[in-house]
Amino acid sequence: MKTVIMAGGRGTRIASLNAEVPKPMIRIDGKPIFEYQMECLKKHNLTDIILVIGHLGNIIEEFFGNSGQYGVYITYVREDVPLGTAGALYYMKDIITDDFLLINGDIIFDVDFSLFLAAHRRNHSLATIFTHPNSHPYDSGIIVADKDRFVTKWLTKEEERKWYKNRVNAGMHILSPTILKRFEIPEKKDLDRDILKPLIAERQLSVYDSPEYVKDMGTPDRYYSVEQDIKSGLTAKRNLSVKQKAIFLDRDGTVNKYVGFLKSIDDLVLLDGVSEAIKMINKSGYLAIIITNQPVIARGEVSWEELTEIHNKMETLLGNEGAYIDDIFCCPHHPDRGYAGERTVYKKVCDCRKPKPGLILQAAKKYNIDLHESWMVGDSFSDMEAGRNAGCNIAYVGTENVKDILAASNLLECIRKIFEKVEIK
Ligand SMILES: [Zn+2]
Structure with a gap:
């Protein structure tokens, strides 16, 4: 060529x-x-x-x-x-x-x-x-x-x-x-x-x-930020021919305010400090990837177009503050059938609904990610289990008492703790 x-x-x-x-x-x-x-x-x-x-x-x-x-x-x-x-x-x-x-x-x-x-x-x-x-x-x-x-x-x-x-x-x-x-x-x-x-x-x-x-x-x-990235080796690290590291983020309750099933775009509100936290990830050499269960698709409550628009809003709000996510992986499925309005094609037992590791594995394949060097961050035990099942490190965001897991009350504090641990300044 x-x-x-x-x-x-x-x-x-x-x-x-x-x-x-x-x-x-x-x-x-x-x-x-x-x-x-x-x-x-x-x-x-x-x-x-x-x-x-x-x-x-x-x-x-x-x-x-x-x-x-x-x-x-x-x-x-x-x-x-x-x-x-x-x-x-x-x-x-x-x-x-x-x-x-x-x-x-x-x-x-x-x-x-x-x-x-x-x-x-x-x-x-x-x-x-x-x-x-x-x-x-x-x-x-x-x-x-x-x-x-x-x-x-x-x-x-x-x-x-x-x-x-x-x-x-x-x-x-x-x-x-x-x-x-x-x-x-x-x-x-x-x-x-x-x-x-x-x-x-x-x-x-x-x-x-x-x-x-x-x-x-x-x-x-x-110009000066590019110079810094060359000196720190960030430019070369991002080449997909070399193994990548990622921080996988749950969506609802971790990035945006938890409202139960999020059906209306108006309900998407970013949590405090999230843009700052994701900006830190963007500058670090880790990929920032959203991993989310969205059974609202299977339940017939949100269409794919509406879900895309909800994610567009999330990206716009983050972008306004200088932060971005590298990709979004989403499970549209739900195992239980028999509800009015449901989309039966998505009503099935799948490999991607957390706590299964399917979405994380898809991301790892697409971006050549080393899962042992990566983290799954979320506010629920199913996030923790999905991370564990994929072979990632895990971190919990929330107020529950958790044992032997890196934990913080919000995403910004959590990312700071992760980077202290892996020694990124
Ligand atoms: Zn699924």
Whole structure:
């Protein structure tokens, strides 16, 4: 697979840090961004790189050359006139004949590209966007997709939204070469507006949701946080080819206020300190994953659409405070039949209803999680048992007297105690 990196634009957004340097040459911990990018691509055998350069591009060319010394091969495409974030793809028409990776020049990433490519092939669409939750969804464009991962809406940051899933474009894409036929002349084009968004109506644009590390350096603050993450090793730890650690969180009574069966979206209220607690998890290198029994589906009291909206509200409230969850696993089943309005298809004995470990095992498989290094946190004994059954460490949130279990009266205190134990500051 060929990789195209768009590095033509000026690094104006962080110009205050590096005045006259093209984006790929901005140094983090002494090393240019492009060098980090190449290292990760090389690790996944993506050695055929096309670098689109413009303003001050000669500095990049002089520094890296064809980059035999890094074990990759670079072809340069020089823009004399800036062609925006996609216009230069016109020049790839004859060079690229297979699915290719398209990457923004100002991001730091550590990603298992084989998984991304496999997802793209599974999607059977012309383009797949690498998407993820971030810590500032309220001022980011939000991508809405259906259950088959096709994009149905792409909200700009100015557009009104109420409750939404925290899903943001990370700046990496896999495109089919068919798309290149749409470039008729070399002219200025915006990747999102002119190329990707028109694919929505054709049902040809998909998402790949991943918790791996991809961050842009849009502001000086974000630049410094990326530098810190590189130094601490967090970027590499999040690559799904290496074993992950997770903190699994029960939902009702742990994250949001317990109201019995939660049927109305208005009843979803976050508990105090939960955003702070989840933010701590987000920064730690652990994944934050919700594990919840929702028999309200089997009971016919809440539809899948309503449940999705309830979870969108939870993600929005967390996102407003800079916190996000990496995924939600949900058991819709219930074993007892014979009630009015029930959905019999979900009335069965399943493997995923806590205290069974099914949901945790599903998450472990999806994200390559080491369960012995992970924690299940909840407010009930069935949470504790599910965690134990899955081979996780367990922690209890609540006021009961429990023996030999890490316990705290609220989630924030609980996460602090866990991190003291595993020595995360
Ligand atoms: Zn189930």
